[in-house]
Amino acid sequence: MTDTQKNRLETGGRIDRRKAVTFTFNGRKLQGCRGDTIASALLANGVSTVNRSFKYHRPRGVMSAGVEETNALLSVYDGQGDVPVVRSTMRALIDDHRIKSPGGFPNVNFDLGRMLDFTHRLWTAGFYNKIFKWPGWHWYEGMVRRMAGLGHLPAGEDSNRYFHHNLHCDLLIVGAGPAGLAAALSTVDSGARVVLVEQDHETGGSLLGCGATIDSVDSDLWINQTMAAIEDKPNLTVMTSSTVSGYYDHNMLTITDRSTPGVKRFWKVRAGQVLLTTGAIEQPLVFENNDRPGIMLANAAMEYVNRYAVRPADAMVVATNNDSAYRVAFTLDDHGIEVPAVVDARKTVPDEPADEARRRGIPVMPGSVVLNTHGNRALTGVRIGKLAADGKSVTPEGVDITCQGLAVSGGFNPTCHLFSQARGKLSYDTELACFRSDHGLQKVTVAGAANGKFSLSGALNNGAKAGAEAATRAGYTCTPTAISTTETEGYNLEAMRITPCGDSSRQWVDYMHDVTVADIQLAVRENFVSVEHLKRHTTTGMSADQGKTSNLNALTLLAELTGRPVEEVGTTTFRPQFMPVPMGAIAGQRHGDHYAPARLLPAHKWHVRYGAVFEDYGPWKRPEYYAIDGRDRETAIREEAIAVRREAGLFDASPLGKIELKGPDAGEFLNRIFVNNALTLKTGRIRYGLMLNENGIVMDDGVFARLAEDHYLLSTTSANADHFTDWLERWHQCEWPDLELIISAVTSQWAVVTLAGPASRAILQELESDIDFSAGVLPHMSIATGTFLGAPARVQRVSFTGEMSFEINIPALYAERVMKAMMIAGGSAFHVEPIGAEALMVLRTEKGYLHVGGDTDGTTNPMDVGFAGIVARKQADFVGKRSLLRAEDQREDRRQYVGVEPLNPNEELEPGAHFITGPEQGGRSQGMVTSACFSPTLERSIGMGLLESGFQRKGETVKVYDDGRSFEVRITDPVFYDPAGEKMNA
Amino acid sequence: MLRIRCPWCGTRDEVEFNFGGESHITRPGLDADDALWSDYLFNKENPRGVHYEHWLHKYGCGRWFNIARDTLTHEIHAVYAMGDPKPELVEKIAGD
The missing domain is CATH 2.40.30.110 (Aminomethyltransferase beta-barrel domains)
Structure with missing residues (x-):
């Protein structure tokens, strides 16, 4: 044993004492063992105060051993920066961990922020809405934001790697505690594809180190035997260190998998059936100063002893309202930890635990509750009082007991978060005084403690049965495996969790956000009596807690204060995520260059050689301008524009949307889409037109060319190309399926090289082609097909610059060859410049050409941009026409x-x-x-x-x-x- | 996240599809009065229960089709072609 671990037990536990792990906590060098969590190592080192509370900056210690931890949310250095809000009860301790308490200024043991605690009556529920009124919230915001928060995000690049995976299975079992293992054992040979997911790094859940006997062997051995029986089966996959945090429609669940160091995998699972064996969370008791370091959930105290060989305190009082905490008291006793008393809220304690306590010499105080606690940064004692006959008050005399620890058990509440996320309804079970899954809307079953089976035998048998039933529903033959246990523990809970006296502003309901009984009383006085309003007004159940330890007590109080039964008060709906998921895991590989794939022009390399400076235009990387001879942006744009006006400019218009429409009704279809008449267009000619949506708003402009009687080529703006193809398809398939035509997007098949300027025709005539470029044969707004430099070509005479202009469409592969040839052909006699998108925009602005989406907005109709005559002349209906007849559009x-x-x-x-x-x-x-x-x-x-x-x-x-x-x-x-x-x- | 059975490609994940809104809306002609036209443009059914709607298998076959989906449970009761009439369904609505 190393000397810093003064609270480490000599024997027992699942830690490896030979493998020492060194770490620092707030700069102090400490030691732990392989197998420790950060929290168990801190407890083994006798650290009582690990953090400060969110609002009042009170000292807080480890209060749980698992997912429900609200205090020990620490900053852990991961090699690059401090990662905040690490649940230290779930994070395995590794060498050189640098752990810090995020709370506390100047440090966690002495915090000036504690002033807020001493003045706590000022900071009641919703105080920020009440007192930061003058001169205005913004005046205070900076200060409040600095004081709030749970740590700081690390700066710089994230060294973790994130991956997305998909997984399909017949049965997904969430949680590998007794019920989950029993379910896996029952279904492993059924033929169903089963996935068993556990958030801990090892399976077993509450069985780990618990010392129970299952199938005549120790529970730890039973876990090993069970794993040996299921682990290597081809149909069953076990995932550990993996948390199911989201449950979505059609049985899609998401898993964050931390099993590989430095890697986080985000799994998207489609499960035929889901079995939730997620266990239950012990609920705290509410009494004055119930948040001091040293007070922890009873089950957690037992887990620290059994699994981690940690002595949570030298003397630990146990307070309970049910039988389960007696096992905790006996476990503590077995390991030489003094139990000065078991404080039991029930008037009569059932014989079985009472007799055993008597045999061990542990005093039991029936009908008693904790009134208050003593200490500051560590617990020094508790004050116990006797409940009066009515159970609603406490007799005046109290008794003080010296202790360093207090284990509390308010009974269990099933972990139903995922069930609720799946839109399942929860209902209140009056006998067990907890919320249980009622009916679900998806293919989901809840079993084990999550289903209210809090005894070991109940959990095992319920798990086995539910697993077999789920596999059967998935279409496989399956019977439950019989599992026996000698454990015969009762539960016998009495729903008495809140001490009915004391200063209610010092009785914590929600440790995470420092919500007290007084806050809930205030909310009720202010008429926030619906659960959803209560939650938002007091912030109870929010943040990292997500109601795990706070909801049940808050709802019970709300019910009491409003004179309603708890079942009528109801509960809030849980939303994803059950546990925080790193943003990186959700992003996966989709960041940086992989965020959105860039589309490169077919002649991209040619542009690079010409000094193109690229810019993103929609998905396309296009030359913004060409930095020839190091000229700056403004100069480049001006010189490029002037080149087009004087002689010629070469523009790569390949991203232009190109859609072919072919069929006997292609003309009729276009006529219904465009504001302009498409039917009167002669073959070989081109027309410019507008397309509207049904509300009469200009959506896009473009040109359509008639290649043949039944064949049109439509050119749309680059950014809209994909959207427009969908738009046309939709009208064809959904509204006019009787029209015979085929719509085909050919944007990336054809490169478009535009030569514009007074010299453009002369340059083209230098080049090998069977197309006649003369004005008489190919006038403005006409199209010719043929070959150009050996490539099949379509040449459209359209202009976006106001100059004579030829759009040469050639298959994408020929783009570079054509551009090169044009530069050479032009180079001998003329000055040809490649021009970028910015120069083009300057030229079109000079010409006054409309840029839809820039010059128009979501209110612009065709009349607003000078199309009134065309609209008036066209008799036939087209998309959006009826809207143009409204008085508003005619103004x-x-x-x-x-x-x-x-x-x-x-x-x-x-x-x-x-x-x-x-x-x-x-x-x-x-x-x-x-x-x-x-x-x-x-x-x-x-x-x-x-x-x-x-x-x-x-x-x-x-x-x-x-x-x-x-x-x-x-x-x-x-x-x-x-x-x-x-x-x-x- | 739904799983949708495309009539042409089979069952695929929702990410492959685009939602197209309510089906079986008749487009009025040019002679429609303003009330009818605005009803066509702006008013849509928003039932708690079965909704007849069209979807596009965008990253698949590119075809539009209809489904009958329960807006509460997301259960898909029927998949049918564009232009087909509304299928006869016993309107199943799950309880609260």
């Missing part, structure tokens, strides 16, 4: 699409700036600037916007307000460049 003072010119040509115009009325009209916004740039062609600032009654206000001067600046602009036609279209149609 003339709607926000309409206009051009904007600042009176000062150098004034910077920003999208989002508001058009405002003069002060006499209240400075009201009349719309906003939607696009803006400094035009290199016109050498002035220009833009577009949506302005109320804009069409009638051309020439008017309007005031624009932008982030503290205001200036005047002239409203114009949106087309600033080549309004007659001579250059485009050349």
Whole structure:
């Protein structure tokens, strides 16, 4: 034995005394053993105060040995930073663990924050809503946030690796305690695929080190035999260090698997049947100062003795309202721990435990409760009082007992969180005074202690039976394995958990958030009498506790205070997660470059060679501009734009959405989708049009080309391409399935290389092609098919720049070859520049072309952007047409699409700036600037916007307000460049 | 997280599908009055029990189809093709 472990028992336990583990706690060097949890090692070293409470900064010690821990939530250094809120009762101790108490300033043993405890009457339930009213919450927020919280997040990269996995099984058994093991044993040979999940690093649950006899052997041996019988079977998988924390629809459950160091696996399980053998959580007793270090759940005290060979205290009083704590008292006694008294709230104690206590010389005090406790950072004694005959008060005389520990048992509450997450209903069992699973909506069964079978034999047999039944429901033949035990413990609980006297503001109901009986009384006085309101007003049952140790007492109190039975008060619905899940586990591999796959242009490498600076445009990485010869962004954009106006620019438009529609009804279908008439379009010609949603709002614009009588090619904006294919499919499949056509998205099959500028035709004519590019054969808004540089090609004459422009569609593989050839062909006689997406936006702004989604918003209809004539001319119905007939859509003072010119040509115009009325009209916004740039062609600032009654206000001067600046602009036609279209149609 | 039986591909996880809202809505013609048109646009059934709705097997066959799903239990009572009439179901509603 090492000298620091002064509370380590000489013998027993499942720890390995030969394997010493060194660790530090708040800088102090301590030792533990292999097999310890952090909490058991701290207790073995005699550490009483491990943390400070959340609100009042009271000293707190380890109160449990498992998932229900609310005090010993510590910071553990994981090699990079302190990971906060580590449940030290569940984390195995490893060498060089650096453990810190997150609470306490300057330290956990002396905390200035304790001032809040001495002034606790000021900080009642919901105090922040009541006293931080003046001058305003924000005045206090910083201070409150600094004081609150459960630790700090580690900074820097996370060194853990996270993976997602999927798992399918016939039966998922959650919890490998006695019931879970019995269920696994019963189903292992049935042929069903069974998965047994345990959150501890070893199976056995409450059986570990408990010393019971099962099937004539010691329980630890029985666990080993059972594991040997199930572990290597191909149909059964055992997962340890794995917590089922979420239960979702259609029997999908999620597991956080910590079994590999440095790796966290997030499992998504689809289970045919689910068996919840999640056990039960012992409930604390409520009395004055029931939160002192040294007070712990009775079962936890026993587990520390049996499993970890830790002496929780030299003398430990046991307080209970049921038989189960007697076993705890006897275990303590067996290991030489003095039990000065068993304080039993029941008037008469059943003979069996009473006789055994008498035989051992342990005094039993029936009809008694704990009144108060003494001590500060460690318990020094308890005060016991006798209940009066009515059970509602206490006789005046009390007795003080010196002790360093107090084990409390308020009986058990089944762990039904997952059942409740699965939308199962819980109901109150008046005999057992706890909430039990009632009826579920999914394929789920609850067994063992989770089903109210708190005795060992009950849990084993119920588990075996429920397991066999679940496997049978999953379609396998299965009978329960018979398991015998000599344990004959009774329960005989009396629902007496709350001492009916004392200072209620010092009686804790929820340790996690420092909620006291007084807080619940206050909530009831303020009429927060529904469970959901009570929870939110007092914060009871929130945070890391999730009601595990606080709900039952809070609900019992609420029932008492409102004069209702507990079953009428009901319970809150539990939500995922049962235990905290690291965000990294939920993200899995989807972070960094894997967050969303980037789509690269077919000629990506070519762009890289040309110095492209890439930017994300939707999923695509596209050249924003080309940093040729190290020029900066502004220069590059201006020079690229000028190149297009002067001679030629080469733009990679490959992400352009390309959808083919083919079939006898393709034209009719498009006619129903577009605002424009699709049926009158001649083969070989192209038309620009708008698509609306049913509410008459502009969703996208695009061009459609008629390749043949029954064959159309639709081009949509890049960002909308995938969405639009779905949209077309939906109208076809759901609304007009009678129309005969096929819709096929071909966006990534075809690369699009656009050559724009006055020299573009001359350059193309240099290159090998059977397509006639002359104006007479291929005018603006027409399409030709043929070959281009040996590749099958479709050439569309459409323009987004206002210049003569050819969109060469070739199979994606040819993209780089075509771009290279164009640069060479142009290079001899002309100046051709590759242009990025930003220069293109400048050019289209000069031309006043609409950018749907930028220049339009969720209120813009086609009339607002100048399509009134087209809408009026088209007789046939199309998507959204009926909505355009509404009075609202016909109003003339709607926000309409206009051009904007600042009176000062150098004034910077920003999208989002508001058009405002003069002060006499209240400075009201009349719309906003939607696009803006400094035009290199016109050498002035220009833009577009949506302005109320804009069409009638051309020439008017309007005031624009932008982030503290205001200036005047002239409203114009949106087309600033080549309004007659001579250059485009050349 | 549902498991949905696509009529073409079999039972798959919900992540492969897109929800499309209520089925069996008749699209009014251009002669619809404002009340009928706004009812079509904005008013949807929100039953506690069986809901007839359409789904797209987006990351699968790309087909739309109908299901009858209990909004309380998420039990899927029927899967049927677009254009098929509502299946005759005994409207099962689980208790509280």
